[in-house]
Amino acid sequence: MSVSGLPMTVADPGLPARVRIHEVGPRDGLQNEKTVVPTDVKAEFVRRLAAAGLDTVEATSFVHPKWVPQLADAEDLFPRVKDLPVRLPVLVPNERGLDRALALGARHVAVFASATESFAKANLNRTVDEALAMFEPVVVRARDEGLDVRGYLSMCFGDPWEGAVPIEQVVRVTKALADMGCDELSLGDTIGVATPGHVQALLQALNDAGVPTGRLAVHFHDTYGQALSNTLAALRHGVTTVDASAGGLGGCPYAKSATGNLATEDLVWMLQGLGIETGVDLAALTATSGWMAEQLGRPSPSRTVRALSHKE
Amino acid sequence: MSVSGLPMTVADPGLPARVRIHEVGPRDGLQNEKTVVPTDVKAEFVRRLAAAGLDTVEATSFVHPKWVPQLADAEDLFPRVKDLPVRLPVLVPNERGLDRALALGARHVAVFASATESFAKANLNRTVDEALAMFEPVVVRARDEGLDVRGYLSMCFGDPWEGAVPIEQVVRVTKALADMGCDELSLGDTIGVATPGHVQALLQALNDAGVPTGRLAVHFHDTYGQALSNTLAALRHGVTTVDASAGGLGGCPYAKSATGNLATEDLVWMLQGLGIETGVDLAALTATSGWMAEQLGRPSPSRTVRALSHKE
Numbered sequence: 362m363s364v365s366g367l368p369m370t371v372a373d374p375g376l377p378a379r380v381r382i383h384e385v386g387p388r389d390g391l392q393n394e395k396t397v398v399p400t401d402v403k404a405e406f407v408r409r410l411a412a413a414g415l416d417t418v419e420a421t422s423f424v425h426p427k428w429v430p431q432l433a434d435a436e437d438l439f440p441r442v443k444d445l446p447v448r449l450p451v452l453v454p455n456e457r458g459l460d461r462a463l464a465l466g467a468r469h470v471a472v473f474a475s476a477t478e479s480f481a482k483a484n485l486n487r488t489v490d491e492a493l494a495m496f497e498p499v500v501v502r503a504r505d506e507g508l509d510v511r512g513y514l515s516m517c518f519g520d521p522w523e524g525a526v527p528i529e530q531v532v533r534v535t536k537a538l539a540d541m542g543c544d545e546l547s548l549g550d551t552i553g554v555a556t557p558g559h560v561q562a563l564l565q566a567l568n569d570a571g572v573p574t575g576r577l578a579v580h581f582h583d584t585y586g587q588a589l590s591n592t593l594a595a596l597r598h599g600v601t602t603v604d605a606s607a608g609g610l611g612g613c614p615y616a617k618s619a620t621g622n623l624a625t626e627d628l629v630w631m632l633q634g635l636g637i638e639t640g641v642d643l644a645a646l647t648a649t650s651g652w653m654a655e656q657l658g659r660p661s662p663s664r665t666v667r668a669l670s671h672k673e
Numbered sequence: 674m675s676v677s678g679l680p681m682t683v684a685d686p687g688l689p690a691r692v693r694i695h696e697v698g699p700r701d702g703l704q705n706e707k708t709v710v711p712t713d714v715k716a717e718f719v720r721r722l723a724a725a726g727l728d729t730v731e732a733t734s735f736v737h738p739k740w741v742p743q744l745a746d747a748e749d750l751f752p753r754v755k756d757l758p759v760r761l762p763v764l765v766p767n768e769r770g771l772d773r774a775l776a777l778g779a780r781h782v783a784v785f786a787s788a789t790e791s792f793a794k795a796n797l798n799r800t801v802d803e804a805l806a807m808f809e810p811v812v813v814r815a816r817d818e819g820l821d822v823r824g825y826l827s828m829c830f831g832d833p834w835e836g837a838v839p840i841e842q843v844v845r846v847t848k849a850l851a852d853m854g855c856d857e858l859s860l861g862d863t864i865g866v867a868t869p870g871h872v873q874a875l876l877q878a879l880n881d882a883g884v885p886t887g888r889l890a891v892h893f894h895d896t897y898g899q900a901l902s903n904t905l906a907a908l909r910h911g912v913t914t915v916d917a918s919a920g921g922l923g924g925c926p927y928a929k930s931a932t933g934n935l936a937t938e939d940l941v942w943m944l945q946g947l948g949i950e951t952g953v954d955l956a957a958l959t960a961t962s963g964w965m966a967e968q969l970g971r972p973s974p975s976r977t978v979r980a981l982s983h984k985e
Binding site: 366370373519554555587624664 | 678679681682685831836866869871874895896898905906943945946975
């Protein structure tokens with residue numbers, strides 16, 4: 362149900378005027394789908410997201426196909442979307458992945474580290490420091506090639522095996538990624554347990570350690586319904602890059618209950634109400650997520666998509 | 674999945690130290706259930722909520738049984754729970770309803786007005802001012818009897834027929850309820866369209882009109898996933914009373930898509946992470962909502978309930 366004039370726009374002068382949404386639906390959203398989504402459908406998903414005004418659409422991952430079968434078609438998919446007039450970041454776990462991405466003309470790549478030993482072991486079969494050592498040559502070479510490099514940090518606010526994650530531990534790993542040359546650091550709440558004071562404290566600790574807010578992005582999961590209020594806390598701290606997944610698709614394969622990235626539509630509803638520019642057309646985005654939900658054969662977990670798709 | 678030590682507690686000095694949760698599950702949560710819930714189950718629900726530490730549990734409504742058949746057992750239910758050591762507000766639409774509530778020894782009552790003409794017509798078959806005129810003798814008499822009176826305001830942030838609702842219109846009706854003697858005013862976002870700047874602007878406008886924050890409560894719906902970030906904005910403004918419904922039960926019969934009160938568990942997760950005292954035991958509350966979901970035969974819409982109920 363769409364009601365004209367809603368949400369009403371009332372700005373908050375303490376928040377940024379503009380936010381970049383880093384759309385992760387085609388990669389993070391789809392990577393754990395059990396049924397392989399046809400490459401044509403993925404390409405159309407990326408195209409529709411770009412057409413809805415998202416200027417950054419994470420397209421796929423150049424990990425070994427054995428680890429993420431859903432994204433095994435990266436070589437086939439990327440050329441179909443690479444000429445879209447948007448940023449199309451891709452994940453590269455190692456130098457081989459970077460080679461593949463470079464060969465296809467990718468301009469934006471991302472590595473993915475963990476703030477905890479348990480998740481580094483589960484996701485990368487390495488210690489945290491071994492993983493950082495693996496990423497360093499990737500980041501250095503990517504930057505030498507003129508690419509823009511993002512560093513993902515998982516488990517920044519809690520870990521399913523370790524529980525609470527000390528802030529200084531997250532700062533250490535984030536700073537290591539920053540120091541090796543990552544342009545942007547995305548702080549992931551992989552199991553969705555963060556709350557607003559914790560978000561602000563981590564951002565402040567990173568600033569205190571010399572990582573400016575301008576290099577930080579936030580990546581919240583809605584497992585406990587906290588993603589949007591944590592986003593609001595991050596915006597109040599000055600963060601202007603927010604990760605979200607169209608329709609709320611996605612989760613994490615190794616983290617039980619880690620269902621639900623922040624839905625891009627729920628984020629856009631809030632930002633639109635706050636008068637914060639994103640460039641996104643909410644109706645077109647909602648239609649895209651509705652279409653993708655049909656392809657996947659199940660309703661979108663995004664509350665906004667469900668509300669706006671509700672037929673009178 | 675419950676992980677020990679999560680959420681990690683990190684306070685925000687700009688927020689209140691303590692919040693009172695006004696639990697509306699047994700009334701607002703159940704009133705639109707199509708299958709009549711047995712009175713025994715309702716009484717047990719109220720008892721379990723009180724045992725989980727909720728000190729205010731809205732028990733039922735003394736509207737005419739024809740309008741809300743689910744709550745037609747108010748006379749039977751109330752005596753079964755009235756000796757619990759918690760506040761048990763009940764809804765009273767008119768003097769007849771107040772008579773019934775007084776006869777049973779209710780000490781906390783609530784009237785329910787609308788900020789918009791369309792909803793006043795749909796819900797009460799009256800204009801806004803006719804509804805206020807109906808409530809005035811109820812409020813005056815209830816206060817003469819020493820009762821604590823709450824005034825609900827519906828459609829404070831948007832209306833399914835009228836769209837955006839001017840802030841000055843909400844202020845006028847809220848102030849009328851305050852002036853006639855309501856101790857507390859609960860600002861309802863009945864269709865869930867509010868965003869944080871709008872929330873702050875309405876609260877400030879009410880303050881400017883002479884209604885102090887201490888008399889204001891917020892009542893958000895999660896239709897577009899906005900309830901918790903709006904709550905955070907209200908807390909930052911100083912609000913210390915927040916309405917929520919255990920398990921996210923409820924909606925609004927006349928407002929399409931108005932599904933989903935803010936789930937008490939999602940709220941408690943955030944408040945616990947922020948170190949804000951509520952007196953609520955999250956595990957006991959989640960167990961209660963899980964039990965109630967079994968009674969209703971469908972899973973809880975609360976993300977926290979679903980995450981914490983997830984079996985490894």
